[in-house]
Amino acid sequence: MSILLTGADGYIGWPTALRIASRTDERIVLVDNFARREWVESVGSTSAVPIASIDERIDAAEDVHGCSNLSFVEGDLTDRATVDRLLSVHEPSVVVHAAAQPSAPYSQINGERANYTQHNNLQATRNLLWGLHENGLGDTHFIETTTTGVYGAPEFPIPEGGATMESQGERDEVPFPAMSGSWYHMTKSHDAANMRLAHEQFDIPISDVRTAITYGTETEETAADPRLATRFDFDYYFGVVAHRFCAQAVAGYPMTVYGKGEQRKPFIALEDAVEGLARLALGDVEDRPDAHVVYNQVTRPISIVEIAETIADVSGEFDLDVDVEHFENPRDEDETHKMEIENDRYAELIGGQSTTFEEGVREILGSLVEHRGTIEAHEDRFLPGVLTEE
Template sequence: MILVTGADGYVGWPLMLKLSKTYPNERIVGVDHFGRRKWVEEIGSVSAIPIASMEKRLESARKHGMNNLSFVKEDLTNYEKVCQILQTFRPRVILHTAAQPAAPYSHVHAPLANFTQENNNRMCRNLLWAIRELGMEEDTHLVETTTTGVYGAPNFPIPEGYIEVKTDQGMDLLPYPGLATSWYHMSKMHDINNLSLASRLWELTVTDVRTAIVFGTGTKETRLDPDLATRFDFDFYFGVVANRFCAQALAGHPITLYGKGEQRKPMISLEDAVRSLVKAVELPRHKTMKVYNQMTVLASPKELAEAIQKATGNQGIQTEVTHLPNPRKENETHQMEMKNEGFLQDLLPDGASLPLQDEMEEMIRDLKPYQSVFVHYRDRFMQVE
């Protein structure tokens, strides 16, 4: 049995579907409390691609032969409920994708900064302790999606989780220090420390998949039926840069770059992110903590803007690119290097599904029917004062 947390989310729902197709004879159970739907509504935005209720989603999945899906509505910050879920299902693998995932949302004010860290860190601790107290250490593999944002922007190639430290006394392999630049990213740094501690204390098999910026409109499975679609956020708070740029272009709004926009960032398509998480299910029990940098491409916001400008041009839509003063403290020309050999070898051996330009072309084609939504909510592209 496989458990997916955050099963109603942008990544979690497509993951449920792909797991169902990959493991048709195994029960796939999702858990969520629909927080993402509420948070986006509270900031005055919507998913551009309409998303069905969980009941309709599961009904549609069954029509397409995915009969092994179940769902539990629950808040994983409640430790007793977490214990009940794990005791009931005894999962061999837990894919923990649940989180408040938006850095801008975590910076609105102190209560949301507190909420982000308390919510994310409590869920992780609850899962770790429930595994321990239910005696599931030997049988359960915990996979969590953290973030490449914990690395910051160093001026050397970023390793996959660990860094060699050499002194006159010798050499040691140490966890990469947390240099996160947001309250959200720091919440994931806290998770990483707790995952590492639990693995060392209890010999838990833990896989930390450090997820890059995920972009895209769907996967092979979500495109089978409109009721299987995953959400698509494009607002300032929850819309990642590629998704927001596509929305701006289709709304006739200039693509807005902060500063020069030349800093390279790690990215991965939704299809490849989900494919690699499904592959993580096959990893053997290793009783340690392994780290993978889940990324396929390093690209700058400027490069993304130019790719989207070309894609919209191919659809007969002329798009302007403008530069705004950068509200962030960052090196606007930083050329990040990130190692991902382990990720490509173990979790994405077939490589990326499509080149970046092709991905942008696909996104623009998929999103064109929703131009009116982007126009209506164009005030959500920028931060609300």
């Protein structure tokens, strides 16, 4: 038996693979098709932090952390035959599914990219779920990183998974309605529904990990050697807001707050995101869920303005001169929404937040000042613009 981890070349996937491998002797089979590198290149950007090849990463994991239990398979999960081979050969006891086209802005560029995103993300998840069923692996714990974006921005506290609905005096727990705001986020709403269906029909144990906006440049394991670094995107399409703001600060470029910026978004440090996935993957067999469980992988909501102000405050420690400028918001959203989101189940899983947002910003800026040249060479990618041809 083994643990199968998809999206292993990605921002969350790679450090999760390292953490799992460092805590078990079980074989960890990594899968990726390197599409993330191609998507970022297609929008004219690159990772601020240099990332090694997968072979170099695996060699470094053994050299530095003694992880001799990592192996890699290059494969496209939208191809059903590829997925069937992976599952039948390796017979995983756990699947950590972190592979996806993860960018909402990328999915919104045009119809071609919207179609690609939905086909890529939904087909991969369906192939894995049906593959487990048809290969007799119905006891395999299926863990997927979806997104808190499936909830949209309701005016009431967001539950950790379902919601209570009342009609004609009767009450029941129902799945939270899909209120996603992009073609990407809608893929994760569909994935959530398909995972629920797979549990009901096939009895596959499911952990739906609804990942918040994740920030940070490193984890304990990746910080040990430059060859182990995970990627760090900072462009408009693939760089999350905290990362883009930090890169703008390093480049001496004004931080671009869209609209009022008072809306709060859910956030989590990379360290805390990786820890939760590792604990779910490595839970004792007898403790693994036999149900469908939703985790809100978030530590706290933060407003866009607070993000900018925190980065501006910390930037002084690195002799950076930072300005905050407000621009017209290209997104249709409530710029004053005060999001509340429950996370009790996830907080219990990881034992509480490991780092504050300010500490995370300090770590990010400390890393990025070493790669100022790369950021400055691509500062035209901070804002949406003309894309390179694919």
